[in-house]
Amino acid sequence: MFGRSELSQQYLSRVKAFMAEHIEPVEGAIMQGVLHDQGHGNWREWSIPEEIDALKEKAKNEGLWNLFLPDSRLGQGLSTLDYAPLAEQMGRSFIAPEVFNCNAPDTGNMEVLYHYGSDSQRKTWLQPLLQGEIRSVFAMTEPQVASSDATNMETRITADGDDVIIQGRKWWTTGLGHPNAKIAIVMGLTDPDAERHKRHSMVLVPLDTPGVTIERMLPVFGDYDAPYGHGEVSFNNVRVPKTNVIGGLGYGxxxxxxxxxxxxxxxxxxxxxxxxxxxxxxxxxxxxxxxxxxxxxxxxxxxxxxxxxxxxxxxxxxxxxxxxxxxxxxxxxxxxxxxxxxxxxxxxxxxxxxxxxxxxxxxxxxxxxxxxxxxxxxxxxxxxxxxxxxxxxxxxxxxxxxxxxxxxxxx
Missing domain, CATH: 1.20.140.10 (Butyryl-CoA Dehydrogenase, subunit A, domain 3)
Incomplete structure (x- = not known):
């Protein structure tokens, strides 16, 4: 069962070769540079090293791009089992997942849009994510409740005519400090009286929407993980079209x-x-x-x-x-x-x-x-x-x- 398919083995060999030739020789210097210049909580000053963008373009040109997505039109057609050894190889590096556009939380967000998004949502957000033009975040964990039980979520997503209104606060939102982070998938409470697992919804919220405020980046053992970051963000009467709801209200x-x-x-x-x-x-x-x-x-x-x-x-x-x-x-x-x-x-x-x-x-x-x-x-x-x-x-x-x-x- 665990013998690698020929397709998986081919891609693994290519990923290993790319990392050995292009990533491993420069990663140490890139990481030291980021730590020296951006190792602080002022996320507005964070930037992407030029070397990362150059590596991403090279990986895209070599077809080592969106390897996680099991669709041969948008990705490389690898199954979960085919992709697993590639993910292991990328895990040896702090920068490789982004270089191959296989970084979290974008992979999960792209899968959400791929499987559950509308045609309009895919065109507006999935396509630029697949091209690596923007980054995304997933806003779920909250500071005021035990988020280990996700039904505790208090952030409200309330229908209001053709719109929904988001009110609440999230934290540990990974990638929120990234300069190219443009869209959040926000999970919140829609109907507190519904069946326990049908109360919540997911909605796409552009980070430049009025009422969205990035409050701060949160350090992990004193490290701010620049230029990605894990941030706290508030949503104060944020209004977006109901068409931004993914899959429908209650499907969160x-x-x-x-x-x-x-x-x-x-x-x-x-x-x-x-x-x-x-x-x-x-x-x-x-x-x-x-x-x-x-x-x-x-x-x-x-x-x-x-x-x-x-x-x-x-x-x-x-x-x-x-x-x-x-x-x-x-x-x-x-x-x-x-x-x-x-x-x-x-x-x-x-x-x-x-x-x-x-x-x-x-x-x-x-x-x-x-x-x-x-x-x-x-x-x-x-x-x-x-x-x-x-x-x-x-x-x-x-x-x-x-x-x-x-x-x-x-x-």
């Missing part, structure tokens, strides 16, 4: 479940790519660095830790590839347990690897001289993003217990 939860399935596979495979890079750095450091007359890899239980990380990464990869195959064959609903499971497992695998790698690098591991702190922030954030570990574990339990329900009697 159904759309969200479709959006989060493949996206979680993408997240997990990128995290495994990061874990592989951290493990490589850890091994290289352990073999080259000497203390007390021996390479670090021979001191204490460092060798055993490396072996355990090797096994954990491989196990997590198989789990994730299996999940991708289930999505392709049974759809997102049929893969509910597996999607939840990988989301609980994989970020912890990455967190454990990078934590030990930092230990191996000593003080250097805490600095920006190496990519470890960035990968640690990603790992720890992923244990909350798209739902905390505990919610995913509860989903796995719920799906598992269903197998033990007695069959309904026919009468």
């Amino acid at each position: 939860f159904a759309i969200a479940q479709g959006r989060l399935g493949p996206g979680r596979v993408h997240h997990c495979m990128r995290a495994l790519g990061a874990a592989e890079r951290c493990l490589e750095l850890m091994i290289t450091r352990g073999m080259e660095r000497v203390a007390f007359g021996q390479p670090l890899i021979k001191l204490g239980d460092n060798g055993t830790r490396i072996a355990k990380h090797r096994m954990a990464i491989d196990q997590a990869r198989l789990y994730t590839l299996y999940t991708a195959g289930v999505i392709d064959n049974q759809g997102v609903r049929g893969a509910a347990s597996e999607i939840a499971g990988i989301k609980a497992v994989v970020p912890t695998v990455l967190q454990n690897v990078v934590d030990d790698a930092i230990q191996m690098f000593g003080g250097g591991g805490l600095s920006h001289d190496y990519p470890l702190t960035g990968f640690y922030a990603i790992a720890r954030a992923l244990r909350l993003a798209d739902g905390p570990d505990e919610v995913h574990q509860a989903t796995v339990l719920r799906q598992e217990l269903r197998k033990y329900r007695p069959p309904r009697s026919e009468s």
